[in-house]
Amino acid sequence: MPASVNETLESVVIRFAGDSGDGMQLTGSQFTNTSALLGNDLATFPDFPAEIRAPIGTVAGVSGFQVHFGSTRIYTPGDSCDVLVVMNVAALKSNLRNLKKGGTIIANTDGFDAKNMRLAGVADDKNPLEDGSLEGYDVKKLDITKITRAALTDSGLGVKEIDRCKNMFVLGLIYWMYHRPMENTIAFIESKFKKNPAVAEANIKVLKAGWNYGETTEAFSSRYEVSKAKMDKGVYRGITGNTATTYGLIAASVKSALPLFLGSYPITPASDILHELSKYKNFGIKTFQAEDEIAAIASAIGAAFGGSLAITTSSGPGVALKTEAIGLATVLELPLVIVNVQRGGPSTGLPTKTEQADLLQAFYGRNGECPVAVVAAQSPTDCFDAAFEACRIALEHMVPVFLLTDGYIANGSEPWKFPSTADLPAITVSHSKPEDKKGDKFLPYERDEKLSRPWAVPGTKGLEHRIGGLEKQNGTGNISYDPANHEFMVKLRAEKIERIANYIPDQQLDNGPEKGDLLILGWGGTYGALKTATRDLLAEGYSVAHAHLRHLNPFPKNLGSILGNYKQVLIPELNSGQLIKIIRDKYFVDAKGFNKVQGLPFTTIELKNKIKELIGNN
Amino acid sequence: MTLETSVNEKKLTSKDFVSDQEVRWCPGCGDYSILKQVQTVMPDLGRAREEFVFISGIGCSSRFPYYMETFGMHSIHGRATAIASGLKAARPDLSVWIVSGDGDSLSIGGNHTIHLLRRNFDVNMLVFNNQIYGLTKGQYSPTSEAGKITKSTPMGSIDHPFNPAALALGADGTFVARSMDRDPKHLQAILKRAYEHKGTSFVEIYQNCNVFNDGAFEIFTEKSSKKLETLFVEQGKPLVFGENNDKGIKLDGFKPIIVNLNEGHSANELWVHDETDQVKANILARFFDSPEKEGHLPRPFGVFYTEQRACYEDMMTHQLEEASAKGADLDKLIAGRETWVVN
Numbered sequence: 001m002p003a004s005v006n007e008t009l010e011s012v013v014i015r016f017a018g019d020s021g022d023g024m025q026l027t028g029s030q031f032t033n034t035s036a037l038l039g040n041d042l043a044t045f046p047d048f049p050a051e052i053r054a055p056i057g058t059v060a061g062v063s064g065f066q067v068h069f070g071s072t073r074i075y076t077p078g079d080s081c082d083v084l085v086v087m088n089v090a091a092l093k094s095n096l097r098n099l100k101k102g103g104t105i106i107a108n109t110d111g112f113d114a115k116n117m118r119l120a121g122v123a124d125d126k127n128p129l130e131d132g133s134l135e136g137y138d139v140k141k142l143d144i145t146k147i148t149r150a151a152l153t154d155s156g157l158g159v160k161e162i163d164r165c166k167n168m169f170v171l172g173l174i175y176w177m178y179h180r181p182m183e184n185t186i187a188f189i190e191s192k193f194k195k196n197p198a199v200a201e202a203n204i205k206v207l208k209a210g211w212n213y214g215e216t217t218e219a220f221s222s223r224y225e226v227s228k229a230k231m232d233k234g235v236y237r238g239i240t241g242n243t244a245t246t247y248g249l250i251a252a253s254v255k256s257a258l259p260l261f262l263g264s265y266p267i268t269p270a271s272d273i274l275h276e277l278s279k280y281k282n283f284g285i286k287t288f289q290a291e292d293e294i295a296a297i298a299s300a301i302g303a304a305f306g307g308s309l310a311i312t313t314s315s316g317p318g319v320a321l322k323t324e325a326i327g328l329a330t331v332l333e334l335p336l337v338i339v340n341v342q343r344g345g346p347s348t349g350l351p352t353k354t355e356q357a358d359l360l361q362a363f364y365g366r367n368g369e370c371p372v373a374v375v376a377a378q379s380p381t382d383c384f385d386a387a388f389e390a391c392r393i394a395l396e397h398m399v400p401v402f403l404l405t406d407g408y409i410a411n412g413s414e415p416w417k418f419p420s421t422a423d424l425p426a427i428t429v430s431h432s433k434p435e436d437k438k439g440d441k442f443l444p445y446e447r448d449e450k451l452s453r454p455w456a457v458p459g460t461k462g463l464e465h466r467i468g469g470l471e472k473q474n475g476t477g478n479i480s481y482d483p484a485n486h487e488f489m490v491k492l493r494a495e496k497i498e499r500i501a502n503y504i505p506d507q508q509l510d511n512g513p514e515k516g517d518l519l520i521l522g523w524g525g526t527y528g529a530l531k532t533a534t535r536d537l538l539a540e541g542y543s544v545a546h547a548h549l550r551h552l553n554p555f556p557k558n559l560g561s562i563l564g565n566y567k568q569v570l571i572p573e574l575n576s577g578q579l580i581k582i583i584r585d586k587y588f589v590d591a592k593g594f595n596k597v598q599g600l601p602f603t604t605i606e607l608k609n610k611i612k613e614l615i616g617n618n
Numbered sequence: 619m620t621l622e623t624s625v626n627e628k629k630l631t632s633k634d635f636v637s638d639q640e641v642r643w644c645p646g647c648g649d650y651s652i653l654k655q656v657q658t659v660m661p662d663l664g665r666a667r668e669e670f671v672f673i674s675g676i677g678c679s680s681r682f683p684y685y686m687e688t689f690g691m692h693s694i695h696g697r698a699t700a701i702a703s704g705l706k707a708a709r710p711d712l713s714v715w716i717v718s719g720d721g722d723s724l725s726i727g728g729n730h731t732i733h734l735l736r737r738n739f740d741v742n743m744l745v746f747n748n749q750i751y752g753l754t755k756g757q758y759s760p761t762s763e764a765g766k767i768t769k770s771t772p773m774g775s776i777d778h779p780f781n782p783a784a785l786a787l788g789a790d791g792t793f794v795a796r797s798m799d800r801d802p803k804h805l806q807a808i809l810k811r812a813y814e815h816k817g818t819s820f821v822e823i824y825q826n827c828n829v830f831n832d833g834a835f836e837i838f839t840e841k842s843s844k845k846l847e848t849l850f851v852e853q854g855k856p857l858v859f860g861e862n863n864d865k866g867i868k869l870d871g872f873k874p875i876i877v878n879l880n881e882g883h884s885a886n887e888l889w890v891h892d893e894t895d896q897v898k899a900n901i902l903a904r905f906f907d908s909p910e911k912e913g914h915l916p917r918p919f920g921v922f923y924t925e926q927r928a929c930y931e932d933m934m935t936h937q938l939e940e941a942s943a944k945g946a947d948l949d950k951l952i953a954g955r956e957t958w959v960v961n
């Protein structure tokens with residue numbers, strides 16, 4: 001047995017890549033769970049193929065899963081990976097650019113045969129494992145298919161079933177490399193294949209074979225320690241952004257004691273919220289898969305009129321269809337949460353890729369002057385808080401609220417020190433009662449100090465009233481074409497949104513000094529990258545700070561004064577510059593943009609370079 | 619019983635359903651009559667006023683909710699059906715009425731209409747068909763007859779019109795009926811039937827737009843031609859029409875033919891109306907010839923078809939009840955199956 005060298009690392013990024021049928025998502029999530037149990041901090045991101053059933057072995061059919069784990073705090077799935085596992089040549093072809101210079105490649109040689117080369121569109125004489133093109137990388141070649149088959153010759157399983165165990169070999173080997181125990185995965189396999197003990201046994205055998213391969217083969221002589229991270233004390237679970245959004249909405253329903261109604265139409269990457277919410281009918285949740293996005297939001301408006309916590313979920317193209325109805329909800333002044341899990345646009349765009357290009361749509365994308373509140377989530381776990389907050393604002397202020405998340409945080413996952421529901425804030429909301437009618441006429445558009453109006457639901461005696469999309473007289477809600485009244489109402493609806501600022505917390509700095517050379521102002525899913533860049537730059541002695549916006553409309557009241565405390569303001573966005581337009585317009589600051597529109601998140605490196613360049617220029 | 623409760627329980631009258639808003643339709647518009655008939659039947663439905671909700675889209679007809687002293691929403695063009703679906707799903711306890719025009723329900727909102735019908739929410743849908751876009755001042759609609767000259771069809775419409783009743787049957791509507799603004803008694807009766815039906819009640823109402831399409835249904839509504847040109851169907855009764863009820867409809871295989879009862883044909887030979895017969899309902903709905911066509915069939919009015927089918931909101935409630943047996947523990951949900959502790 002070769003003596004293995006042990007090295008300690010702060011953090012590692014591993015990317016598992018293979019054909020859609022190779023089980024890479026499962027491998028990645030098992031590695032993630034085990035690492036979480038060991039106390040690492042981590043972040044993951046799945047990279048699904050855009051096609052559902054792309055032909056086997058092709059580049060279009062490659063599925064990837066990246067996990068970043070460490071003994072330090074981890075805020076992103078990692079710019080690039082240290083280790084790239086590839087089950088076939090197509091996986092290498094499409095993922096090599098994600099590998100660090102000098103990184104490790106673990107390649108299943110069986111996936112590099114003539115057939116796979118042809119399917120991946122690689123010329124016969126260009127096998128990357130043989131033509132020297134991978135020089136500079138640490139390449140480990142092994143025929144995983146063959147070893148797996150050999151390990152299971154006596155299993156009695158067919159070749160197809162045997163080959164399906166390949167991913168467990170990879171997992172076992174990686175567990176060995178990083179000193180991870182196998183128990184958690186063994187327990188998982190046993191429960192997953194409870195009804196099929198032969199398959200369970202085969203998977204466990206191959207898992208162990210992978211481990212033993214590391215232990216006995218010279219090629220794998222190095223092992224790595226990644227110790228526990230210093231995390232806040234508490235109980236954790238792993239969660240994706242879309243699931244966290246779902247739980248945030250349910251929590252708001254429980255805390256407001258209102259039944260939740262979801263009107264939705266399937267669309268990537270938002271569908272998972274519909275799927276998740278549909279599971280929890282035991283919470284009194286009604287989910288309605290409508291015939292299109294217009295009906296989805298319209299049904300939600302109907303439910304809001306009826307007194308429910310009404311939600312509609314979608315992504316860019318679907319949100320575009322909802323536009324007119326959002327205007328209606330604004331004029332009706334009914335509570336409604338519109339969740340936009342953003343993806344690359346315009347039009348169908350890049351359904352499986354991320355972007356932040358719908359901010360101006362959320363702000364302005366309607367006819368007439370039609371302000372709505374806008375809230376954004378910054379990370380997978382933060383989707384919970386953001387969703388809860390969006391509901392709170394909608395219900396307490398009687399307004400439609402946009403919740404912006406994106407494909408990157410929706411599908412990404414991270415450990416979550418989840419709250420106890422007793423600690424969640426109350427959401428105070430009440431439907432009008434018969435005795436709320438003063439005098440002989442009920443006034444549906446009477447205002448309170450928030451400028452919000454009473455929520456009088458059908459079925460309440462004596463409060464019969466009509467609402468509609470035509471301009472209305474304040475107070476009575478009667479149709480009014482009076483010019484002065486129209487201007488008054490337009491201003492009132494705007495002021496109503498502005499006043500929400502009195503009921504949200506001040507903007508905090510996420511990191512960095514209160515005054516300094518440069519403020520990084522971000523919003524949404526770029527949080528992790530901005531946070532990591534700021535941390536590194538502060539460690540290098542730069543005078544930078546980072547603030548990340550949860551509330552985009554209205555902004556926190558102190559935002560203007562924060563902006564004034566820095567020589568420069570940088571607004572990085574995954575669009576061509578949207579928040580920056582609003583900030584420049586509102587605060588007259590000469591903010592600089594840093595923009596990327598590739599369907600990809602920021603890397604820490606590119607952010608750091610940009611910031612150094614800006615500070616250097618000063 | 620205290621005086622107060624006895625006052626509260628006094629039977630409502632049609633006046634109780636009149637709102638304080640001035641009615642703004644053109645004088646002579648058929649919408650007035652429909653409003654009157656709805657307000658007339660409401661007190662007889664035996665429900666508290668606050669349980670009624672009228673949801674409309676956009677159009678002259680869609681102004682309707684403003685004039686009803688009930689809960690109401692005047693929404694956006696074509697979407698009343700979808701809004702009503704959400705409201706009924708959320709609040710099965712309410713009596714939900716949709717008011718829509720031919721453009722609103724069959725053009726911009728056509729998609730929602732067919733989906734409402736197949737889902738069979740227990741709501742009532744009143745389609746005011748004037749075969750024109752009234753509010754936008756006179757363009758042809760999806761029910762306008764071919765060749766119609768309007769502002770947007772100066773050389774005549776080349777659109778083939780929808781037959782709303784046939785469309786509703788095609789979408790598996792569970793209650794499909796037709797009535798008219800000019801026959802208050804009939805309209806009232808149909809409205810009551812629509813209310814009583816459990817499921818989506820689709821009621822097409824011929825409505826005269828005296829400004830942009832005056833007389834579109836004159837041949838069916840005017841005394842002089844009504845008897846000859848219309849066929850009022852009633853459950854269990856033979857299909858008889860004509861000046862002296864001297865004509866009848868007989869089925870020759872699947873082909874309806876007109877017979878003259880004075881010429882040796884007896885009522886026993888005639889097609890007897892059966893609302894539950896889907897095949898016959900489809901044939902009936904297809905009595906849609908232009909009255910100008912030689913040998914055309916009369917235009918039928920009444921309940922064409924009715925069927926008992928489970929309602930969406932009831933099945934939804936049922937699923938929720940079934941699921942509620944699991945209990946609902948938010949902390950458990952949030953914690954999920956796999957947690958770990960950091961000390």
Ligand SMILES: Cc1ncc(C[n+]2csc(CCOP(=O)(O)OP(=O)(O)O)c2C)c(N)n1
Pocket residue numbers: 676677678679680695718719720721722723746748750751752753754759
């Ligand atoms: C989205 C949208 N498109 C167009 C219009 C303009 N518009 C209002 S009513 C209407 C047609 C109404 O016709 P119908 O539904 O038959 O109702 P009627 O006025 O005849 O009762 C149109 C095109 C609108 N209000 N909204």
Ligand code: SF4
Pocket residue numbers: 642643644646647648649678679748752753826827828829830
């Ligand atoms: S335009 Fe026609 S439908 Fe509209 S109110 Fe006038 S008469 Fe009635």
Ligand SMILES: [Mg+2]
Pocket residue numbers: 677719720721746747748749750751752759
């Ligand atoms: Mg019309």
